[in-house]
Amino acid sequence: MTTTRVASSRVQKDSNGDIGEHLRNHIHLTNSIHLKNHMHNKHGPVSTDRSLLMRDLVLLQRSRSLRDPSANRNSPSSNGVVHKEGTRRRRRRRSVDHNVVKKSGLRLSSSSPVLNFGTSKVTPSDERCDGLSENSFGNEVYSVASVKSKDRANNIKTLSDQLNEVLGDDSDDVVPSNVPARGNGPRRRKFRGARRAGRAVTVRDNVVGIKSEMSLAEKYEEEEGTQREQDMTRAVPRNGCGLPFNWSRIHHRGRTFLDIAGRSLSCGMSDSKGRKGLTDISISSASSSSFTKPDRKALPLLVDSGDNEGWQHDYSGELGVFADDLLKNGEKSSSRNPRRHHQSFTQKYAPRTFQDVVGQSLVVQALSNAVAKRRVGLLYVFHGSNGSGKTSCARVFARALNCHSPEHSKPCGVCSSCVSYDNGKNKNIREMGPVRSFDFENLISQKDRRHHHKVFIFEDCDAMSTACWNALSKVVDRAPSRVVFILVCSSLDALPHIVVSRCQRFFFPKLKDADIIGSLQRIASKEEIDIDKDALKLVASRSDGSLRDAEMTLEQLSLLGTRISVPLVQELVGLISDEKLVDLLDLALSADTVNTVKNLRMIMETGVEPLALMSQLATVITDILAGSYDFAKDQHKRKFFRRHPLCKEDMEKLRQALKTLSESEKQLRVSNDKITWLTAALLQLAPDQRYLLPPGSSANASFNPSPSPCKDAAGEVRGRSGEGFSSVNRPSVEDIWLAVVENVRVNGLREFLYREGKIFSISIGSAPTVQLMFNSPVTRITAENFRDHILGAFEAVLGAPVTLEIRIESKKDQKNLGGRSEIIELEDESESAVTREANKNKNQSIVRGKVSLAQVIKQGEGSSWSKRKALLIAEKLEHENLRLESRSRILICWKALGSVRRKLWRLKMRTRRVRLHSLWKLVSSGKCLPLRSSIL
Numbered sequence: 001m002t003t004t005r006v007a008s009s010r011v012q013k014d015s016n017g018d019i020g021e022h023l024r025n026h027i028h029l030t031n032s033i034h035l036k037n038h039m040h041n042k043h044g045p046v047s048t049d050r051s052l053l054m055r056d057l058v059l060l061q062r063s064r065s066l067r068d069p070s071a072n073r074n075s076p077s078s079n080g081v082v083h084k085e086g087t088r089r090r091r092r093r094r095s096v097d098h099n100v101v102k103k104s105g106l107r108l109s110s111s112s113p114v115l116n117f118g119t120s121k122v123t124p125s126d127e128r129c130d131g132l133s134e135n136s137f138g139n140e141v142y143s144v145a146s147v148k149s150k151d152r153a154n155n156i157k158t159l160s161d162q163l164n165e166v167l168g169d170d171s172d173d174v175v176p177s178n179v180p181a182r183g184n185g186p187r188r189r190k191f192r193g194a195r196r197a198g199r200a201v202t203v204r205d206n207v208v209g210i211k212s213e214m215s216l217a218e219k220y221e222e223e224e225g226t227q228r229e230q231d232m233t234r235a236v237p238r239n240g241c242g243l244p245f246n247w248s249r250i251h252h253r254g255r256t257f258l259d260i261a262g263r264s265l266s267c268g269m270s271d272s273k274g275r276k277g278l279t280d281i282s283i284s285s286a287s288s289s290s291f292t293k294p295d296r297k298a299l300p301l302l303v304d305s306g307d308n309e310g311w312q313h314d315y316s317g318e319l320g321v322f323a324d325d326l327l328k329n330g331e332k333s334s335s336r337n338p339r340r341h342h343q344s345f346t347q348k349y350a351p352r353t354f355q356d357v358v359g360q361s362l363v364v365q366a367l368s369n370a371v372a373k374r375r376v377g378l379l380y381v382f383h384g385s386n387g388s389g390k391t392s393c394a395r396v397f398a399r400a401l402n403c404h405s406p407e408h409s410k411p412c413g414v415c416s417s418c419v420s421y422d423n424g425k426n427k428n429i430r431e432m433g434p435v436r437s438f439d440f441e442n443l444i445s446q447k448d449r450r451h452h453h454k455v456f457i458f459e460d461c462d463a464m465s466t467a468c469w470n471a472l473s474k475v476v477d478r479a480p481s482r483v484v485f486i487l488v489c490s491s492l493d494a495l496p497h498i499v500v501s502r503c504q505r506f507f508f509p510k511l512k513d514a515d516i517i518g519s520l521q522r523i524a525s526k527e528e529i530d531i532d533k534d535a536l537k538l539v540a541s542r543s544d545g546s547l548r549d550a551e552m553t554l555e556q557l558s559l560l561g562t563r564i565s566v567p568l569v570q571e572l573v574g575l576i577s578d579e580k581l582v583d584l585l586d587l588a589l590s591a592d593t594v595n596t597v598k599n600l601r602m603i604m605e606t607g608v609e610p611l612a613l614m615s616q617l618a619t620v621i622t623d624i625l626a627g628s629y630d631f632a633k634d635q636h637k638r639k640f641f642r643r644h645p646l647c648k649e650d651m652e653k654l655r656q657a658l659k660t661l662s663e664s665e666k667q668l669r670v671s672n673d674k675i676t677w678l679t680a681a682l683l684q685l686a687p688d689q690r691y692l693l694p695p696g697s698s699a700n701a702s703f704n705p706s707p708s709p710c711k712d713a714a715g716e717v718r719g720r721s722g723e724g725f726s727s728v729n730r731p732s733v734e735d736i737w738l739a740v741v742e743n744v745r746v747n748g749l750r751e752f753l754y755r756e757g758k759i760f761s762i763s764i765g766s767a768p769t770v771q772l773m774f775n776s777p778v779t780r781i782t783a784e785n786f787r788d789h790i791l792g793a794f795e796a797v798l799g800a801p802v803t804l805e806i807r808i809e810s811k812k813d814q815k816n817l818g819g820r821s822e823i824i825e826l827e828d829e830s831e832s833a834v835t836r837e838a839n840k841n842k843n844q845s846i847v848r849g850k851v852s853l854a855q856v857i858k859q860g861e862g863s864s865w866s867k868r869k870a871l872l873i874a875e876k877l878e879h880e881n882l883r884l885e886s887r888s889r890i891l892i893c894w895k896a897l898g899s900v901r902r903k904l905w906r907l908k909m910r911t912r913r914v915r916l917h918s919l920w921k922l923v924s925s926g927k928c929l930p931l932r933s934s935i936l
């Protein structure tokens, strides 16, 4: 009762105006394309079709969550309502057989709308219930309570009944019953299974013993009782509306970095399993009687396709008003136009023959040969990517096995077997979801009086229960010769080896873009959709190898009713154009921080998903690297991409940018603040910020000033940012130290170094030398103990083997350097001529930090010091400085005459006297480098 009250109040709340929000939250629950458009019709490119909106609303209303349960609970039609609930659930996965339901003995109100999509199935409804309730399917209580009514239980046929009926009748008539496969009580299992649980099967066995029937029936009763108890004590729905949380989850499952954008194409229907409910209606409808019973095909997930009268008052609140209208209109229009329901492309263009199957030539060849040569196995497993044709192939194979055509091209589509399948009446082919239990034993004693293959297609078999697997593995060796099991799943991982090892395994890889494009083109021409080839390519590339995704997207695009171009596709699916992407990339790579951030913000304001944007950026970089991007437009506006073709170094930068993006993607995925991470990632693409890359990207974070000038086609030497190698690009000692500390993998050590250590000096070159200073013997020894870690961090940051000296800071050091550090950049004599030439253009001779000599000279230049005074001070300070830098092979501080400079470069300062003497001479004849002052 509590449950009912809460649910009622929720329903009331919904009817009091929260519907809009409610619908928005569950926009994907309905035939998402339409409803989404309806909900956003102000902005949508398609004008709203009121009747469609009405239908969607009614569909939603008809979900149990929006119905006032108390209104139905005790009503005479409650069983019918309950049945509809159950039916609806099943229908989310797959169609339900009207005939099956009729004959199953379920007490339905005469007006109960029941779908009939032809192919008979048994739905493991308890399994569904378990799955649903475990997933907080709030309305479970009502349906279970009613479903478990004695009347119904008494009238429901057991699985053995089904077996008897199916196996006892060799005609291709309608399968007469539908019994839920039973579960063993509630069990948490993945949603995939729950969704597929709607699949049904009817099996037969004309030799099933009464005893076994009884046991099954008893078991059913017993389980039902348990289930009822559990369900009655179960809490009210936690999602506040009764619609399952995992419906939301469906649409985000398994998304990858690069497919997020594309997946959004289908407005929440991208997940193949999520869409299965829609697509799967085609199992019998597209290929069967649905063509002749148009009212019952192509219904969205929540719709009943039967007569309307049974559900006229099966809703409440606002939706009731809409629904009444809809029903009135619907009835009128249905009487006028029997084909009022849309048939989706996936239904319409589902493969009927092996020739129709796209891109799975090996599988097709093997299966058709198996049929032709009558070498049919018992167990098959079709595994692989979603939307790649596994289920379609299973169906075609099943039809071919039973096809009576003497020709080799089976299935023929015209023989009685093919026709009965198309009409949904071929009981030799059964499809079922991930059942909990299946009485395989009954098959063992089956006598095959006719030359029919009994084909059982198990969808989502990876969600089948252990008991079911056990049962299956037991019958594997004893099964009748004409029984075929086809297990369909996306991965073999969850399947027991004992079964898999006895299966013929067929892998269905993702479909190639070319195959998808070909199929889309065929559909587009048949449907007279005017679409650019490039737009088709974009659709295909965003479908992640799933033809179903691509077909869904094409269908969505076809609703626009105009010529479909790439920008239109991009706009529709929330992608940004390539030009904008390249503009953003250009700004980021040119280190234009302000405009990068501004531009990114503007893009974000259009509602683009950060992950999708990152994916697009990665794609466009890949295209540029592959040379397939056309830079035709707006080239002059750009900085980084102004020159074309890009030089080698620029290409390398792009490669690094790709790496940075892919590394940032991981953070982006788990972060709540995706935009910030995206911004950070973009700013890291800039050359002058490469030093600030996070640890882990040591290759990017290298401070080694390896020759960077970039020779373009004209032979001109360019610097990293195309403007010459500037001192701005050089990191400070603090930057280096921070990067090194960040790179240390031991947490405690990191803090220790940060607190106690500092760089005394770094000589950067091909063989960098670092002097690390600590202020006490204890800390020095501690650091020594971790020398390897520290050295590793330095080498990762500097990108070269490092000589590390760990020392104690003396008072003299403090006095002389004022506690600050320096970088001395060395010329490597082994550098190539080209590099040396390039280095001439750089301000290579630098003594950084609080370098006394340079500072004094600077001071002297800008002040009224006499040259002599400056030199005197310089001499004194340089004296100390040079002593400290005894490792330096060359110290260049002065811009002297050419000959003197060359001498200076080669100067080896081996002894203090030599150094002082030589330097003094050079100092006297030189002058300060102007650039140096900017560094200090």
Ligand SMILES: Nc1ncnc2c1ncn2[C@@H]1O[C@H](COP(=O)(O)OP(=O)(O)OP(=O)(O)O)[C@@H](O)[C@H]1O
Pocket (backbone or CB within 6 Å): 272, 273, 276, 279, 282, 345, 346, 347, 349, 350, 351, 356, 357, 358, 359, 360, 384, 385, 386, 387, 388, 389, 390, 391, 392, 393, 489, 490, 508, 511, 546, 547, 548, 551
């Ligand atoms: N290889 C294919 N050839 C032709 N059509 C295909 C192919 N793959 C997918 N399709 C289209 O996609 C629809 C769904 O395909 P199907 O259900 O066979 O995929 P699946 O691999 O079983 O997917 P899932 O694993 O998600 O169940 C089909 O109705 C058809 O329109």
Ligand SMILES: [Zn+2]
Pocket (backbone or CB within 6 Å): 402, 403, 404, 405, 411, 412, 413, 414, 415, 416, 417, 418, 419
């Ligand atoms: Zn045939």
